[in-house]
Amino acid sequence: MALWTEAADGKRGRAVIDARRLADLAARVLPGLLFCVLLAAAWQVMAVRWNSPLIPGLRDIAEQLVTILRSGDAALQIGTTLARIAGGVAIAFVIALAVGLASARNRFARAFFEPALLLGLTVPGLVWALLCVIWFGLSLKTSVVAIALGVAPALAITIAQGIEAVDAQLIEAAHVYRLNAWARLRYLWLPAILPFLMSGMRLAFSLAWKVVVLVEVFGLSTGVGYALNSAFISQDVAAVLAWTLAFTVVVAAIEYGVFQTIERRVTRWKKKASV
Amino acid sequence: MEEKGLGVSAALRFEHVSKTFVRANGERETVLDDFSLDIAPGELVAVVGSSGIGKSTILHLAAGLEKPDAGRVHFTGCGRPRLGMVFQQPRLFDWLTVADNIAVAVNAARGDIAKARDMLAAVGLARHASAYPLALSGGQRQRVALARAFAIAPDAVLLDEPFSALDELTARKLRLLLQELWLDYAPSGILVTHNTLEAAFLADRIVVLTGRPARIKLVIAVGDARPRNTENSFFFDLHREILATLERSAG
Numbered sequence: 001m002a003l004w005t006e007a008a009d010g011k012r013g014r015a016v017i018d019a020r021r022l023a024d025l026a027a028r029v030l031p032g033l034l035f036c037v038l039l040a041a042a043w044q045v046m047a048v049r050w051n052s053p054l055i056p057g058l059r060d061i062a063e064q065l066v067t068i069l070r071s072g073d074a075a076l077q078i079g080t081t082l083a084r085i086a087g088g089v090a091i092a093f094v095i096a097l098a099v100g101l102a103s104a105r106n107r108f109a110r111a112f113f114e115p116a117l118l119l120g121l122t123v124p125g126l127v128w129a130l131l132c133v134i135w136f137g138l139s140l141k142t143s144v145v146a147i148a149l150g151v152a153p154a155l156a157i158t159i160a161q162g163i164e165a166v167d168a169q170l171i172e173a174a175h176v177y178r179l180n181a182w183a184r185l186r187y188l189w190l191p192a193i194l195p196f197l198m199s200g201m202r203l204a205f206s207l208a209w210k211v212v213v214l215v216e217v218f219g220l221s222t223g224v225g226y227a228l229n230s231a232f233i234s235q236d237v238a239a240v241l242a243w244t245l246a247f248t249v250v251v252a253a254i255e256y257g258v259f260q261t262i263e264r265r266v267t268r269w270k271k272k273a274s275v
Numbered sequence: 276m277e278e279k280g281l282g283v284s285a286a287l288r289f290e291h292v293s294k295t296f297v298r299a300n301g302e303r304e305t306v307l308d309d310f311s312l313d314i315a316p317g318e319l320v321a322v323v324g325s326s327g328i329g330k331s332t333i334l335h336l337a338a339g340l341e342k343p344d345a346g347r348v349h350f351t352g353c354g355r356p357r358l359g360m361v362f363q364q365p366r367l368f369d370w371l372t373v374a375d376n377i378a379v380a381v382n383a384a385r386g387d388i389a390k391a392r393d394m395l396a397a398v399g400l401a402r403h404a405s406a407y408p409l410a411l412s413g414g415q416r417q418r419v420a421l422a423r424a425f426a427i428a429p430d431a432v433l434l435d436e437p438f439s440a441l442d443e444l445t446a447r448k449l450r451l452l453l454q455e456l457w458l459d460y461a462p463s464g465i466l467v468t469h470n471t472l473e474a475a476f477l478a479d480r481i482v483v484l485t486g487r488p489a490r491i492k493l494v495i496a497v498g499d500a501r502p503r504n505t506e507n508s509f510f511f512d513l514h515r516e517i518l519a520t521l522e523r524s525a526g
Contacts (some may be wrong), residue, residue: 103480173366
């Protein structure tokens with residue numbers, strides 16, 4: 001009898017937890033979904049009311065989307081753009097790590113890099129895109145360098161802030177207990193600056209996307225920017241929106257599939273600590 | 276708790292140590308001037324004195340967190356001493372479990388991980404081994420800090436007001452726990468505290484600091500063998516004597 005009661009309680013407990021998870025998921029997803037539905041409905045109302053090729057209906061956009069997906073063009077161009085973004089962000093990360101580390105740990109380095117970082121933050125991505133197209137022409141270098149220049153300053157500042165935010169008391173404890181360089185990196189520095197790294201990488205990807213599209217519009221013959229430019233030249237608004245939608249879906253997949261998964265894994269302790 | 280894997284208790288020596296800090300406004304303040312103190316192997320010396328007198332500086336010098344401007348701080352009786360330190364706040368890595376917090380220190384000291392597990396049991400936290408520090412109470416976190424300090428089989432343990440952030444009931448329990456650990460591991464140590472009764476109960480010798488720069492005003496050998504009874508009136512007499520010295524010094 002006792003066993004039965006325990007089993008029943010266990011089942012009931014699991015059911016309660018499942019219901020709570022479902023409610024949590026619904027609370028997170030439904031508002032955003034509602035926004036998207038309302039936006040699509042508003043767009044469709046506009047399209048019907050104006051009946052102009054400048055505001056294509058949802059059906060036209062969907063047809064364009066299916067066309068670029070079926071032809072394989074979407075995969076090719078989006079893949080090309082993502083590869084450029086990955087290359088540029090990787091180089092920006094290496095530079096930003098060095099500059100951020102130096103700025104956070106050394107007063108001279110901070111003063112030395114400050115003008116460069118301020119300049120980097122204020123120069124629009126368009127300027128880097130134009131300069132790199134002029135300097136490097138039609139090559140992979142153009143997009144990668146433009147992205148690195150556009151992204152590195154913001155990333156360096158985020159990394160420096162993360163390093164500065166590491167609790168000095170924990171650094172002292174690591175010193176007293178004689179943790180070696182590897183142990184300090186693994187158990188102290190990385191976990192402490194990881195939230196900053198994650199937000200830095202998100203920022204980097206969003207900035208990189210804006211820069212790479214400009215480079216592809218101005219100087220390259222592949223990529224989402226090139227495809228958008230082609231659609232623009234032919235005044236095909238449905239194609240512009242279809243390409244934007246396709247890329248947005250990929251970016252959302254990266255956000256939820258990569259960034260949020262990594263974040264969840266590395267901050268699991270917070271959830272467990274709060275239970 | 277029989278096999279404790281005792282560290283070779285080291286003597287700790289401050290020889291004519293001076294330390295001056297430069298404040299943010301450029302003002303120089305000499306905290307210690309020609310300060311000397313010997314701590315014998317296995318001895319726990321409590322340092323008491325008013326706030327800002329330089330008690331924590333003494334600990335930081337012993338831990339190597341500060342360098343003396345003159346004189347030297349060194350350990351004798353062992354090559355490179357294994358140091359355990361318990362701070363006012365537990366200073367645990369919140370992202371590591373209780374067991375991993377201890378294991379990281381034990382690995383760094385090339386200690387015995389199995390003993391680290393025994394240590395968790397000794398401080399009454401065996402069933403919290405896989406918990407994260409933020410899921411524990413303040414007293415439990417300080418137990419973990421104590422376990423970390425002793426799990427490395429330390430030659431010396433430095434205690435920087437370890438129980439001052441806890442309620443009195445929890446602090447009493449942890450003082451008794453610290454006494455047990457000291458009996459089992461017998462490291463050398465310094466206890467910095469504002470609590471003169473705590474100093475009297477835990478220490479073998481009490482050093483009372485007064486003035487700026489700090490001078491040793493009074494040294495009291497406690498002389499009572501461990502384990503000690505917290506209710507012993509002898510500690511209250513000592514407590515009153517130290518307070519009277521501090522009050523006289525304060526004018």
